[in-house]
Amino acid sequence: MKFDAARDEPRTPHGSSDDPAVLDFSANCNPEVPDGVEAVYREAFADARTYPPEPPRDYRAAAAAYVDCAPDDVVPTPGGLAAIRLTIDLAVDPGDSVAVPFPSFGEYAREVRLQGGVPTFVPQAEVLEVDPADHALVVVCTPNNPTGNAYPDDDLRALAARCRDAGTPLLVDEAFLGFTDRPSLAGADGVVVARSLTKLFGLPGIRAGFAVATGEWGAALANARRTWNLGAPALATGAYCMRQDAFVRETRDRVASERTRLSTALADAGYGVHPSDAPFLLLDVGDRAVDAVLAHAADAGVALRDATTFRGLDSHVRVAVRLPEENDRLLEVLRGA
Numbered sequence: 086m087k088f089d090a091a092r093d094e095p096r097t098p099h100g101s102s103d104d105p106a107v108l109d110f111s112a113n114c115n116p117e118v119p120d121g122v123e124a125v126y127r128e129a130f131a132d133a134r135t136y137p138p139e140p141p142r143d144y145r146a147a148a149a150a151y152v153d154c155a156p157d158d159v160v161p162t163p164g165g166l167a168a169i170r171l172t173i174d175l176a177v178d179p180g181d182s183v184a185v186p187f188p189s190f191g192e193y194a195r196e197v198r199l200q201g202g203v204p205t206f207v208p209q210a211e212v213l214e215v216d217p218a219d220h221a222l223v224v225v226c227t228p229n230n231p232t233g234n235a236y237p238d239d240d241l242r243a244l245a246a247r248c249r250d251a252g253t254p255l256l257v258d259e260a261f262l263g264f265t266d267r268p269s270l271a272g273a274d275g276v277v278v279a280r281s282l283t284k285l286f287g288l289p290g291i292r293a294g295f296a297v298a299t300g301e302w303g304a305a306l307a308n309a310r311r312t313w314n315l316g317a318p319a320l321a322t323g324a325y326c327m328r329q330d331a332f333v334r335e336t337r338d339r340v341a342s343e344r345t346r347l348s349t350a351l352a353d354a355g356y357g358v359h360p361s362d363a364p365f366l367l368l369d370v371g372d373r374a375v376d377a378v379l380a381h382a383a384d385a386g387v388a389l390r391d392a393t394t395f396r397g398l399d400s401h402v403r404v405a406v407r408l409p410e411e412n413d414r415l416l417e418v419l420r421g422a
Contacts (some may be wrong), residue, residue, distance in 0.1 A: 092379050110382075110404045110415055113230075113261070113365045115287035115336060117408070121221035121328040122288070125322055132317035138261045139312055147324040148214040148295045152259075152280065154272035157250045160296040160306045161315050161369075165260045165281030168296035171275045172256050173222065177303050181221035186212040191260065193255050206396065209234075210381040214246045217253035226258040228265065231392050231403045233361025238268055254302060260284055261363045263333065264340055271297035272345035277306065284364065285336065286326040293323035340364045344406045347416070359368055367392060371400070373422060381422045387415060 093240040116290045149156040162168040179201030186209040194204040209229050217223050228235040248255040255276045263285040263321035271278040278297040318354050348358045357369030370378050375393055382389045
């Protein structure tokens with residue numbers, strides 16, 4: 086075992102409430118799903134009576150069109166986190182340093198430690214400036230969770246070039262990039278892109294995602310991937326969702342409009358609002374106590390994400406950008422906190 090204390094490593098809190106009476110702003114999943122997706126899921130029952138195709142060509146073709154890469158470079162995975170784990174497992178040996186942004190998704194550090202590696206925490210605003218030669222892997226999340234800022238494409242590609250020169254792979258988590266019109270790094274040499282269908286399509290329970298990598302890294306990920314690692318319902322539903330261009334455009338427009346409206350209103354209410362390109366906002370509660378804000382919201386039937394669980398944050402909550410009438414309720418609650 087590479088990491089003897091693995092079972093003692095705490096899980097990262099991800100937010101989300103399983104109480105249907107609670108208005109959930111703690112998770113970042115789209116509150117809407119594409120029209121027709123339920124029928125696709127139900128129709129997949131017939132295909133579930135046999136083993137899925139291997140490789141799953143239709144899913145790979147849909148993913149390739151979705152992020153603009155070659156189908157052969159797509160490695161299907163059961164969610165974005167599975168793509169992240171697969172990459173870290175291949176890249177990291179005991180004692181290796183991995184550049185990990187903070188504050189950011191806590192699972193990066195956990196996965197590095199599971200391989201016996203050492204997460205070297207870099208402020209997320211400075212992660213594009215790291216020296217790749219010092220690390221076995223560099224991790225970037227764009228837009229970053231929980232801050233919400235996406236990195237300029239030219240700067241990401243410049244980092245990718247430096248990583249190639251140093252022989253260090255670059256892992257780019259694009260879980261929230263579908264909410265933007267920014268290009269993916271999928272298909273760039275020396276880069277592993279991790280994508281999730283959880284967030285944009287509002288289907289966290291499907292567990293569908295993929296990695297994209299070229300050359301030696303593409304071959305390594307394809308070889309390490311378990312056969313039949315996605316079931317027939319996930320393959321059918323995922324491929325269908327990735328082809329719903331109108332749904333994606335409408336979601337992007339709604340999130341951008343509502344995010345701007347929420348940002349302005351929350352700043353006027355005395356919250357520090359971090360600039361965001363994502364379907365969520367990071368709020369500094371200022372003189373308010375985070376626990377008091379969370380408790381006030383909970384009493385009002387609204388769940389917020391306690392962002393103090395992210396490294397480096399001590400006075401913050403994170404809120405999703407949901408539907409307009411739901412966002413109105415959030416504003417009402419937070420104004421009274």
